[in-house]
Amino acid sequence: MADAPPVKQSADPQQPLGHLSRLGSVLVVASGIDQIAASLLSGLAALPAVRRVGFALAEGGGRRLRFTSSDRLADGVVDWCHIDAYDDVPLTRVVRTGEPVMGDLGSLDERYPEFVAGQPDEVRALAAVPLPGNGSPIGGLVVYLDEEWPFDDAQRGLLEATARRAADAVHRIRAGDETTDEPDTDEPDTRADRIVLNSDPRAAGEARRFLRSFLAHADVPEELVATAELCVSELVTNAIVHTAGRIEVRAILDDHLTVAVRDRGRALADPAPVDDTDLLRVHGRGLQLVDALVDRWGSDNDAAGSTVWFALAVS
Known part of the structure; x- marks a missing residue:
């Protein structure tokens, strides 16, 4: 009897962070800001222990952030909102300072007590990284975790590499033609x-x-x-x-x-x-x-x- 053909295995969401390299390939060919956001939200949400993903871009001269998250993504359609860039939460901090914020909620409680108190019981830790820009970050990524990660060099490096690739994709779209789906951020009232x-x-x-x-x-x-x-x-x-x-x-x-x-x-x-x-x-x-x-x-x-x-x- 001939051997049975091998069964094709589906992607295992419990694999290490190495599969983020595939996300990087998607970002290289993304054709708009919404596609960048959707790819990031769905790709990062497939990582082990990730419950929610947030993505933000600075607008209004840095006064506010255009924000979306994986729980606002439905059938590939991205739902955006705005948040104050000076709210004292990890995501806005990394956009202001360019420094990552990573740790379990217990270690973050003293710095962000109101933010930590507002998290559901399932969230145990988070990692927020900036999207690098020319001088200051253009946005940030945050992942909420239902178990603690060690945040070792490999995990930190891959998250930061993903943020850099996302930033490169955003820069490419913003420098492109007028068909981009990014809204005008040079608003007359700002x-x-x-x-x-x-x-x-x-x-x-x-x-x-x-x-x-x-x-x-x-x-x-x-x-x-x-x-x-x-x-x-x-x-x-x-x-x-x-x-x-x-x-x-x-x-x-x-x-x-x-x-x-x-x-x-x-x-x-x-x-x-x-x-x-x-x-x-x-x-x-x-x-x-x-x-x-x-x-x-x-x-x-x-x-x-x-x-x-x-x-x-x-x-």
């Missing part, structure tokens, strides 16, 4: 600008002048302009005290004025401790003043530097 300053005593004054010029033709109250100038001056002064490198000031205006001060320079000999959870104690009276004047503010620290931001409602 303005953004930035300035890079040297770390010296003149930087605070330059930041104030930059911000006043940025707001010069906007329909915003003079009181808001004065408050924003005072706050950016305090943040830049703090950056000068705690770094010897250059300082970036970024301003975004829509229904809020959001100002972020980023230092990426070499730390001074006796920097403020970045692992102190009481930022007012670390930075002193400057942030106490900001805290009293603005609607919202926050900060991020990573291996390359730190960012402190504030937001003021325009209306």
Whole structure:
């Protein structure tokens, strides 16, 4: 009797992360942003222990993220929404800082208590990685897990490689013809600008002048302009005290004025401790003043530097 023909095996979702290389091949030929998103959401959802996948792209000068997730994907149709880029959750953090966030929920609870408390019991861990861009991330990926991963070099490397391939695909689509399904992100109601300053005593004054010029033709109250100038001056002064490198000031205006001060320079000999959870104690009276004047503010620290931001409602 002849041997029976071998049975073709279906893809095993419990295989290691190596099958992400096949996802990379799909991304290379993707013809639109929706196809990129659908491929990422379905491909990553097939990994062992993954319960949910999220994908985000920065919009509005970085003020918000265009977001979708695997539970919003139906029959290949991607359902998008918007989230505030300054919400304090792992995905927005990786887009702001470019640094991955990975770990079990217990290890993330101190940094993100409200976010962790809102997760279902089945979620035990997560991994969020940025989509690299020219200078700053263009978006991010997050996977929610129902068991803890070791997050070893192989797992981290493959997730980060997937994010890089996704970023390359997005750049290719955005540089393509007008048939792309990506919406116009240069919206008339959103303005953004930035300035890079040297770390010296003149930087605070330059930041104030930059911000006043940025707001010069906007329909915003003079009181808001004065408050924003005072706050950016305090943040830049703090950056000068705690770094010897250059300082970036970024301003975004829509229904809020959001100002972020980023230092990426070499730390001074006796920097403020970045692992102190009481930022007012670390930075002193400057942030106490900001805290009293603005609607919202926050900060991020990573291996390359730190960012402190504030937001003021325009209306």
